[in-house]
Amino acid sequence: MTDCVLGVDLGTSAVKVSAVTKAGEIIAQEGMDFPLRQPKPGYAEQDPEDWVSATTVAIVRLILNDQLKPEQIKGISYSGQMHGLVLLDADNQVLRPAMLWNDTRSTKQREEIMAKMGDRFIEITHNQPLEGFTLPKLLWVKENQPEIFAKAKTMLLPKDYLRFRMTGNLAIDYSDATGTVMLDVDKQVWSQEILDAFDIPASLCPPLVRSIDNTGNIDDWYAQYSGLSTETVTFGGGADNACGAVGAGIDSPTKVLSSIGTSGVILKYEPQKETNYNGVLQYEDHAIPDAFYSMGVTLAAGFSLSWFKKTFAADEDFTAVVESAAQSTVGANGLLFAPYIVGERAPYADADIRGSFIGIDGIHQRHDFVRAVLEGIIFSFRDLMDEYEAKGSRFDTVVSIGGGAKSPLWQQIQANIFNTKVVSLKNEQGPGLGAAMLAAVGLGWFKSVSECTKVFVKFKDVFLPRANDVAKYRKLHDIYKQIYPSTKEITHELVAYRRENGEE
Numbered sequence: 460m461t462d463c464v465l466g467v468d469l470g471t472s473a474v475k476v477s478a479v480t481k482a483g484e485i486i487a488q489e490g491m492d493f494p495l496r497q498p499k500p501g502y503a504e505q506d507p508e509d510w511v512s513a514t515t516v517a518i519v520r521l522i523l524n525d526q527l528k529p530e531q532i533k534g535i536s537y538s539g540q541m542h543g544l545v546l547l548d549a550d551n552q553v554l555r556p557a558m559l560w561n562d563t564r565s566t567k568q569r570e571e572i573m574a575k576m577g578d579r580f581i582e583i584t585h586n587q588p589l590e591g592f593t594l595p596k597l598l599w600v601k602e603n604q605p606e607i608f609a610k611a612k613t614m615l616l617p618k619d620y621l622r623f624r625m626t627g628n629l630a631i632d633y634s635d636a637t638g639t640v641m642l643d644v645d646k647q648v649w650s651q652e653i654l655d656a657f658d659i660p661a662s663l664c665p666p667l668v669r670s671i672d673n674t675g676n677i678d679d680w681y682a683q684y685s686g687l688s689t690e691t692v693t694f695g696g697g698a699d700n701a702c703g704a705v706g707a708g709i710d711s712p713t714k715v716l717s718s719i720g721t722s723g724v725i726l727k728y729e730p731q732k733e734t735n736y737n738g739v740l741q742y743e744d745h746a747i748p749d750a751f752y753s754m755g756v757t758l759a760a761g762f763s764l765s766w767f768k769k770t771f772a773a774d775e776d777f778t779a780v781v782e783s784a785a786q787s788t789v790g791a792n793g794l795l796f797a798p799y800i801v802g803e804r805a806p807y808a809d810a811d812i813r814g815s816f817i818g819i820d821g822i823h824q825r826h827d828f829v830r831a832v833l834e835g836i837i838f839s840f841r842d843l844m845d846e847y848e849a850k851g852s853r854f855d856t857v858v859s860i861g862g863g864a865k866s867p868l869w870q871q872i873q874a875n876i877f878n879t880k881v882v883s884l885k886n887e888q889g890p891g892l893g894a895a896m897l898a899a900v901g902l903g904w905f906k907s908v909s910e911c912t913k914v915f916v917k918f919k920d921v922f923l924p925r926a927n928d929v930a931k932y933r934k935l936h937d938i939y940k941q942i943y944p945s946t947k948e949i950t951h952e953l954v955a956y957r958r959e960n961g962e963e
C-alpha cells in the first residue's frame with residue numbers, strides 16, 4: 460500500500476480529485492460535474508453544497524472504485540476557482556448562493572470603489588476592483604440584500620468553504636486572499652484602510668494561512684460522510700491559477716502558463732511583490748511561499764467553446780467537434796470570433812462588451828465557425844502576451860494546461876499564434892497536481908515546492924511554431940485587434956436594449 464496525497468481541483472464546471480504518490484505518479488482520478496446557474500445576464504452562481512457533494516462522490520469513488528485505502532491518504536490540499544463569494548451566518552450556514560468569478564453584476568460597486576479610493580486602491584491591492592473580484596460582490600450584497608449582509612459573519616472563497624466542511628476550520632490562503640482585493644499586498648495583511656472605507660467588519664475576513672500550512676485533520680463528521688480517515692491532514696491550498704502554475708512547473712519568468720479552463724489565463728511567475736501592473740494585469744500572491752504571479756484573464760475561453768458546442772452541436776462528441784476545425788484553414792476561411800460572450804476582463808476591463816463573429820460568408824461551414832472560436836480565444840490570449848511583451852517580458856516556453864489542452868490541434872494553433880514553443884504536461888491535471896504538491900510539501904515529503912517540482916512535473920508533447928502560419932496569424936491578429944474598438948458601442952447598445960426590456 461503506497462502512501463498518497465489527494466489534490467482537489469474545484470473548478471467552475473467540475474471537481475476533479477487526483478491521488479498522487481511520493482514519486483509523483485497519479486494512481487487514481489475521479490471527478491464530478493456540477494451546474495452553473497445564470498438566472499439573469501451577468502449573473503453566475505453555484506450552490507456551495509454542490510461542491511461538497513461532488514467532491515464527496517469523487518472521494519467515495521476513489522475508495523470504492525479505485526480501491527484506495529483511507530489510511531493510505533496522508534494529506535489533502537485544494538485548488539479552487541477564484542474570487543467566488545460564500546457568506547456564512549453565525550452558525551456557519553450558507554446565506555445565499557455563491558457569486559462566482561464570472562458574475563459581473565457589480566459594475567456600480569466597482570465604480571464606487573474607484574470613486575472613493577482611486578489609485579490608492581490599486582496601490583494597496585496591486586489590482587483594479589473588477590466586477591469578478593470578491594469585494595465588489597460583497598458590496599453588491601450589502602447594497603441589494605442588506606438583510607443577508609447583516610447576518611453575514613464569515614466570508615469564504617470556494618475551496619475554503621469545501622475545506623471548512625471537511626475539517627470544521629475557517630481559513631483562507633494568501634493566493635485566494637489577494638483575489639478578494641481586500642489584502643494589502645505589500646504588508647500581507649487584510650487592509651484595514653479598505654475595510655474602513657467600505658464599512659466592512661474585519662471579523663468577516665477569515666484567518667490567513669500559507670498554501671502549505673496544516674489546516675487541520677478531517678473531522679469526525681466528514682470522515683463518516685466520505686469514508687476518509689480522521690488521520691488525514693488538510694493543507695491550505697491555493698487559487699486555481701496559482702496551483703495550475705505550481706503543477707505546470709512555472710518557476711521562472713521566461714516560462715508562461717496558458718490555461719484554457721472555463722476562463723482563460725496567461726500567467727507569469729513574479730519573484731518580487733514590488734512589481735505593480737497598475738491593475739491592467741492581475742497581481743496575486745502565489746501558492747509558493749514568498750512568491751507572486753501576474754496574469755491576464757479571458758473570461759470566456761473554454762466557456763466560449765462549450766457555449767458553441769451546446770448551442771450548435773449538442774448531441775455530438777466534444778473532441779470530434781473540436782477536431783472538425785482541422786477541415787477549415789488558418790484564419791477559418793476569413794472568419795473571426797471575439798470571445799467576449801460574458802464581457803471581458805483583460806486587456807479590456809469591460810463587463811458590457813459582447814462577442815461577435817466577423818466576416819460571415821456564404822461559403823462558411825460549421826467547421827469554419829469551430830475554427831474561428833478556437834482561434835479567437837487564442838487571439839485574446841495574444842492580446843495578453845502583447846501586454847507582457849510591451850513591458851519587456853520575453854518567453855521561451857508556453858506550458859499549456861486546462862480542458863483545452865486535450866486538443867493537439869488547439870495547442871498547435873497556440874504555438875503558431877504565440878510564435879513560441881508550446882509544451883503539454885504528461886499528467887494534464889495542472890491545478891489538481893499543484894494542489895497535491897502543496898500537500899506533499901506540507902507533509903514534509905519535500906523541502907520546498909521546487910524540490911517537489913523536480914519529481915512531480917513531467918512534460919509530454921512539444922508543439923513548435925510553423926513559420927508560414929505564424930506570418931498569417933500575425934496579419935489576422937492585427938485585424939482581430941480592431942474588433943474590440945469597432946464593436947464596443949454596438950454591443951453596449953445591445954446590452955442596454957436588453958436591460959431596458961427587462962432582461963437584466
Ligand SMILES: Nc1ncnc2c1ncn2[C@@H]1O[C@H](COP(=O)(O)OP(=O)(O)O)[C@@H](O)[C@H]1O
Pocket residue numbers: 469470471472473719720721722760761762763764765777778781861862863864865866869
Ligand atoms: N476534448 C476537448 N478538447 C478541447 N477542449 C475541451 C475538450 N473537452 C473540454 N474542453 C474545454 O475544457 C473546458 C473545461 O476545462 P477545465 O480545465 O476542466 O475547466 P474548469 O476547471 O473551469 O472546470 C471546457 O469549457 C471546454 O471548452
Ligand SMILES: O=C(CO)[C@@H](O)[C@H](O)COP(=O)(O)O
Pocket residue numbers: 470471472539540541542560561591699700720721722723724741756
Ligand atoms: O477569475 C479567474 C482568475 O482571476 C478564473 O480563472 C477563475 O479562477 C476560474 O477558473 P477556471 O474555472 O476557468 O479554471
